Amino acid sequence: MTTPDLFAADTKPAEFARLTELRRVLHEHAHRYYVLDAPVIPDAEYDRLFQELQAIEVKHPQWMTPDSPTQRVGGKVLDGLSPVRHAVPMLSIETETDTTAQGAQDFDARVRKALGLQEFDLPVEYAAELKFDGLAINLRYEHGVLVQAATRGDGETGEDVTQNVRTIGQIPLRLNGCDAPVLEVRGEIYMRRDDFEALNEKQREKGDKTFINPRNTAAGAIRQLDPNLVAQRQLSFFAYGLGEVRGWSLPSTHAQMLDALQAMGLPVCAERSVAHGAAGLTAFHEAIRAKRDALPFDIDGVVYKVNALALQQQLGFKTREPRWAVAHKYPAQEMLTRLNDIEIQVGRTGKLTPVAKLEPVFVGGTTVSNATLHNLFEMRKKNVRVGDRVIVRRAGDVIPEVVGRFDPVAVGEDAVMAGNELVVSPAKARDPYVRNFRMPKKCPVCNSDVVREKGEANHRCTGGLFCSAQRKQAMLHFAQRRAVDVDGLGDKLVDQLVDGGVVKTVPDLYRLGLTALASLERMADKSAQNIVDALEKSKQTTLPRFIFGLGIRHVGEATAKALARHFGKLDAIMDASQEQLLQVSDVGPIVAQSIHTFFQQTHNREVVEQLRACGLRWEEGDPSPAAQLPLVGKTFVLTGTLPTLSREQAKEMLEAAGAKVAGSVSKKTDYLVAGEEAGSKLAKAGELGVAVIDEAGLQALLGSAAG
Ligand code: IVH
Numbered sequence: 094m095t096t097p098d099l100f101a102a103d104t105k106p107a108e109f110a111r112l113t114e115l116r117r118v119l120h121e122h123a124h125r126y127y128v129l130d131a132p133v134i135p136d137a138e139y140d141r142l143f144q145e146l147q148a149i150e151v152k153h154p155q156w157m158t159p160d161s162p163t164q165r166v167g168g169k170v171l172d173g174l175s176p177v178r179h180a181v182p183m184l185s186i187e188t189e190t191d192t193t194a195q196g197a198q199d200f201d202a203r204v205r206k207a208l209g210l211q212e213f214d215l216p217v218e219y220a221a222e223l224k225f226d227g228l229a230i231n232l233r234y235e236h237g238v239l240v241q242a243a244t245r246g247d248g249e250t251g252e253d254v255t256q257n258v259r260t261i262g263q264i265p266l267r268l269n270g271c272d273a274p275v276l277e278v279r280g281e282i283y284m285r286r287d288d289f290e291a292l293n294e295k296q297r298e299k300g301d302k303t304f305i306n307p308r309n310t311a312a313g314a315i316r317q318l319d320p321n322l323v324a325q326r327q328l329s330f331f332a333y334g335l336g337e338v339r340g341w342s343l344p345s346t347h348a349q350m351l352d353a354l355q356a357m358g359l360p361v362c363a364e365r366s367v368a369h370g371a372a373g374l375t376a377f378h379e380a381i382r383a384k385r386d387a388l389p390f391d392i393d394g395v396v397y398k399v400n401a402l403a404l405q406q407q408l409g410f411k412t413r414e415p416r417w418a419v420a421h422k423y424p425a426q427e428m429l430t431r432l433n434d435i436e437i438q439v440g441r442t443g444k445l446t447p448v449a450k451l452e453p454v455f456v457g458g459t460t461v462s463n464a465t466l467h468n469l470f471e472m473r474k475k476n477v478r479v480g481d482r483v484i485v486r487r488a489g490d491v492i493p494e495v496v497g498r499f500d501p502v503a504v505g506e507d508a509v510m511a512g513n514e515l516v517v518s519p520a521k522a523r524d525p526y527v528r529n530f531r532m533p534k535k536c537p538v539c540n541s542d543v544v545r546e547k548g549e550a551n552h553r554c555t556g557g558l559f560c561s562a563q564r565k566q567a568m569l570h571f572a573q574r575r576a577v578d579v580d581g582l583g584d585k586l587v588d589q590l591v592d593g594g595v596v597k598t599v600p601d602l603y604r605l606g607l608t609a610l611a612s613l614e615r616m617a618d619k620s621a622q623n624i625v626d627a628l629e630k631s632k633q634t635t636l637p638r639f640i641f642g643l644g645i646r647h648v649g650e651a652t653a654k655a656l657a658r659h660f661g662k663l664d665a666i667m668d669a670s671q672e673q674l675l676q677v678s679d680v681g682p683i684v685a686q687s688i689h690t691f692f693q694q695t696h697n698r699e700v701v702e703q704l705r706a707c708g709l710r711w712e713e714g715d716p717s718p719a720a721q722l723p724l725v726g727k728t729f730v731l732t733g734t735l736p737t738l739s740r741e742q743a744k745e746m747l748e749a750a751g752a753k754v755a756g757s758v759s760k761k762t763d764y765l766v767a768g769e770e771a772g773s774k775l776a777k778a779g780e781l782g783v784a785v786i787d788e789a790g791l792q793a794l795l796g797s798a799a800g
Contacts, residue, residue, distance in 0.1 A: 216370025
């Protein structure tokens with residue numbers, strides 16, 4: 094007979110070894126995934142290992158440690174953030190606002206003077222890096238384990254945001270090869286522009302208010318009291334310095350220190366270099382300026398730091414700022430200007446977009462006079478009207494947008510208190526007779542009816558391919574570089590072709606002869622030949638590019654790739670049922686329906702056939718094996734107490750079938766599995782119209798999925 098004790102004694106070492114091994118492996122994969130962006134195992138495999146670890150920890154709570162990968166998932170809601178006194182104050186940095194080379198020269202001159210260097214002495218060596226536009230954070234590692242994360246606050250005292258920071262996948266919970274009693278790492282938490290755009294797109298779809306910029310969104314998220322909410326924002330991190338250090342011998346330069354932090358598993362931005370003298374700094378400033386728009390995140394400048402730590406010490410500090418560092422700015426990405434007028438633009442899917450006609454303003458490095466206002470509801474929420482002063486944002490290659498109204502009252506400008514009343518100076522107050530903007534009832538291009546579907550934020554022209562604006566946009570979408578890539582087919586040429594009745598549909602483009610093109614006004618023979626060549630070249634394409642180019646609503650590049658990978662062949666996608674489409678990772682009910690409806694339309698199938706007949710071709714493959722998991726692409730949320738299954742078990746079963754299990758209900762949720770005493774999540778599901786099932790329903794789903 095085996096007593097429970099004997100049993101435990103028997104298996105503990107093996108299980109414990111497994112636990113240690115799982116933690117090691119998961120740390121490594123998390124690093125590859127979040128930091129190196131080079132995962133070597135599929136997400137599902139990571140999830141499986143993660144659950145195995147979770148299961149062991151649930152069984153043996155005494156083996157739990159704060160650096161376990163399972164500790165990243167949110168925790169309980171806090172009452173408030175507690176203050177943290179910084180062991181070493183978090184200083185600010187002097188800013189060089191002169192965005193020309195002079196900024197670098199002035200800093201270098203100050204450093205040389207303070208070091209007592211003569212003209213004939215060698216150039217000073219600097220570490221040059223980016224000035225990330227996020228929020229500063231202090232990560233305290235003790236014996237290699239993350240024990241605390243604190244915001245900068247006033248520099249002396251910040252706030253404890255450890256729970257929230259734990260949810261950021263890029264931040265290691267344990268350092269590689271560093272057992273120092275204390276190592277405080279300082280850096281910036283920020284949000285990538287694509288993550289920010291995706292978040293705002295979701296907000297727009299829901300008709301919720303959008304966020305102003307990635308920086309505010311990241312800063313707001315990190316001070317949230319509910320770590321589960323933070324986990325839903327995609328935050329990122331870069332290390333750039335140190336706080337308190339005990340028991341770790343510092344390298345001799347800042348650049349080496351960054352390399353060491355990177356080797357410990359911390360993300361350090363690759364855009365960094367060692368520069369010599371003012372000339373080296375200027376070259377860095379210029380090189381990064383040229384790249385600024387192509388970076389995946391916002392920066393507002395670069396930072397120069399004297400590289401040798403010994404020299405940093407020698408230079409020391411002014412009151413709040415070190416003498417050895419400076420931030421050298423670029424032109425701002427957000428500016429104030431006047432909204433002169435609002436026009437309507439008709440897009441590829443018929444969407445009517447209000448476009449702001451602005452008093453031209455220099456923002457993000459170019460002069461902007463048009464910016465999107467997205468839709469009527471967002472405009473209303475932002476409360477912008479013609480004549481207002483508005484904030485325009487242009488960052489990266491994202492279309493410039495009006496992010497809000499500049500409210501002189503809210504910022505205390507132009508407003509005075511008269512007794513108890515706030516009086517806005519009449520010159521700056523909004524003219525009370527400015528009419529609120531309304532959407533037109535008819536399409537300004539083709540005069541078809543404009544409609545807004547229930548629950549939709551956008552107004553649409555119902556003209557379809559009758560509307561020349563939609564046809565033009567469809568062609569431009571198809572021809573763009575990221576799609577089928579017809580070099581030289583820009584909006585001017587498309588306007589000419591469509592307005593002149595030369596082409597009606599995308600396949601018509603491929604039937605254009607050299608003579609037809611060359612006979613267009615302002616078209617040189619050479620340019621006509623270039624277009625013909627470009628069209629010919631574009632025929633050899635790839636399946637994802639072709640699918641993306643079709644312009645199916647809700648099908649972006651990522652979805653197009655997922656579809657191609659999953660089905661392998663175009664015909665399989667065209668004939669897929671909604672259920673089959675739902676099996677593709679990241680395809681939810683709305684997207685599945687959109688794809689299905691698209692290929693149900695005879696005219697769309699005809700376009701595809703005609704394009705094939707015109708000679709468009711791509712390689713096709715076999716469907717991916719992930720297609721075999723029955724619940725791939727479905728997102729579940731569990732709530733309340735289920736009659737027989739524990740939540741963990743239910744989660745495991747669902748994930749084994751390929752489903753995703755999320756922590757909170759959103760529009761993306763496919764099913765809420767509700768047990769006894771289900772609370773706010775059930776209400777939320779009701780609000781959003783998410784399907785609610787009980788345990789029996791879940792079992793049925795799993796059963797039928799397995800069959
Ligand atoms: S070093 C003693 N390096 O800029 C120098 N700061 O006022 C401490 N920042 O909010 C800062 N990128 O979060 C440093 N590469 C970088 C930075 C950087 C952004 C932020 C920092 C702080 C402000 C400094």
